[in-house]
Amino acid sequence: MHILGISCFYHDSAACLIQDGTIRAAAQEERFTRKKHDPRFPKNAVAYCLREGGIEAQDLDYVVFYDKPFMTFERLLLSYLTVAPKGVRSWIEAMPLWLGQKLNIPKVIQMETGYEGEVLYTEHHEAHAASAFYPSPFDEAAILTIDGVGEWATASYGFGKGKEMTLLKELHFPDSLGLLYSAFTYFTGFRVNSGEYKLMGLAPYGVPRYKDLILSELIDMKRDGSIRLNLSYFNFLGGLRMTNRRFARLFGGPRRKPETEITEREMDIASSIQAVTEEAVLRMVRHVHGETGQENLCLAGGVALNCVVNGRIVREGPFENLWIQPAAGDAGGAMGAALSVWHRYLGNDRVDPEGKDVQAGSYLGPSFSNEAIKTYLEGKGYPYHLLGADQRAEAIARQIADGKIVGYMAGRMEFGPRALGARSILGDPRKEETQTVMNLKIKYRESFRPFAPSVLEERASAYFDAEGPSPYMLLVANVREERRFPQPSGDGMPMLERLRVKRSNIPAVTHLDYSARLQTVNKRDKPDYHAVISQFEKLTGCAVIVNTSFNVRGEPIICTPEDAYRCFMRTEMDVLVLEDCMLFKEEQPAWKEKGDWRSELELD
Ligand SMILES: [Fe+2]
Secondary structure, three states, X not given: OEEEEEEOOOOOOEEEEEEOOEXXXXXXXXXXXXXXXXXXXXXXXXXXXXXXHOOOHHHOOEEEEOOXXXXXXXXXXHHHHHHOOOOHHHHHHHHHHHHHOHHHHHHHHHXXXXXXXXXXXXXXXXXXXXXXXXXXXXXXXXXXXXXXXXXXXXXEXXXXXXXXXXXXXXXXOOOOHHHHHHHHHHHOOOOOOOOHHHHHHHHHHOOXXXXXXXXXXXXXXXXXXOEEEOHHHEOOOOOOOOXXXXXXXXXXXXXXXXXXXXXXXXXXXXXXXXXXXXXXXXXXXXXXXXHHOOOEEEEEOHHHHOHHHHHHHHHHOOOOEEEEOOOOOOHXXXXXXXXXXXXXXXXXXXXXXXXXXXXXXXXXXXXXXXXXXXHHHHHHOOOOEEXXXXXXXXXXXXXXXXXXXXXXXXXXXXXXXXXXXXXXXXXXXXXXXXXXXXXXXXXXXXXXXXXXXXXXXXXXXXXXXOXXXXXXXXXXXXXXXXXXXXXXXXXXXXXXXXXXXXXXXXXXXXXXXXXXEEEEEOOOOOHHHHHHHHHHHHHXXXXXXXXXXXXXXXXXXXOOHHHHHHHXXXXXXXXXXXXXXXXXXXXXXXXXXXXXXXXXXXXX
């Protein structure tokens, strides 16, 4: 039985293939088209999934779309009518896509893939909820999904048991925590639907001086964590901008222009909205615990990517265990929709998870064999060194220990926004300059942005106050007390100067507040990466390395050896590893390219 799940036409399109209940393949379209958050029909991702599954479109038993387009259409229509004629411009811009592709999903699927069978639909939050529960390690769990916008529901909760899933309640548009966070992302000059992560990264630099203002003026937060927005400050209904002049007056002036200097105001705003979000989510979590009486919690939806909130749920929440779908945003909807068909529509039981999730480390994308890589490198005349199995990990670890920045591509590509050691750039966390060098010379992005550590799962507690594993880099934990260095008071100190103060003995991955966005690496899911970190520990005594996604700013994470080589040559990366092949920058022929490649990338 082959079921294909598809999510598209909002942002971050994706496809996922389930074969006899097993997650066989999943990938985001952006990785193939090289257009970040590509919302178009995931033609390439579908083709990849079919290839990986060894089937043709005609062999599919079901295709399922993760959203009911008619319900979303109705919401748009009603909200535009509410504010008419104010929303006419964005209405006109949205309509061609709605009337054309979104309302004709079966036709689009048939045209793009050749599949002529039945097309099913799940509701948006049903897809998110299914993506959180069915792959989780729990036989029974509460489910919470918190999102920007999808259909009418912006958050929902319920519970799952075996193959059954029951959604109890929904919060409706426009009262959305995700949308509120996005409004602040917009106001602080970052890109909505991708800059939320930056806002979270900026929060520790500020103080939450606007928190009370947000709570008293902008929203009404209930005991159960649900919120009502004061719509007189927002512009989601009527226009293309998210906040209005009244909003700007409340925060002492207009929105920060993108790419201009980040001031204390933006840091304080970031800190404030993060604090409000944490409070709302923790209230929701407590409420869901009370309503469901479950011990385990599954999370999905865009807000579940806020790993600072997640860290607090683990530390403070009433739940014993937490599992988060790594592709928590809309891409994961493709997986949830397909799993929903298998378990809910067709009534198939779940296999006993025996305490392990079935996401397989989220390594669900394409891989490339050594043969394919050698053929590519030799065809292009790019010099490389073939590493034998016995020296591979050590050779790579030695480069990192020597302070080199290493591009690392091995095994199947990750599904979801985080790079987990299959498409990663690696560095030495003990060196203070790693953060600045990686930000400015490799990623070409703001130097305040912190990096994440990959640590051997079995050694995590020696470095971090971590409660349990964090294989998907979705939890924040603090660096252990004895590894920290005291900090000067931050008042009035410019951001760049504060960055230069050494915070711990793994400074490149320690955030201002001593927190770190952790990935624990286990041998079962990622043996090659585990071996590299183990060797690094043998050489240096440190079981942690810096892991950042293999891309430059504004570019999707690399997928193929070609993408990897291009990124390697465009940046000041020193070494490139493609499976067992190692390349040194100084041995490569000069890189020539027409025009300025940076102008092709969208700022995020
Ligand atoms: Fe969503």
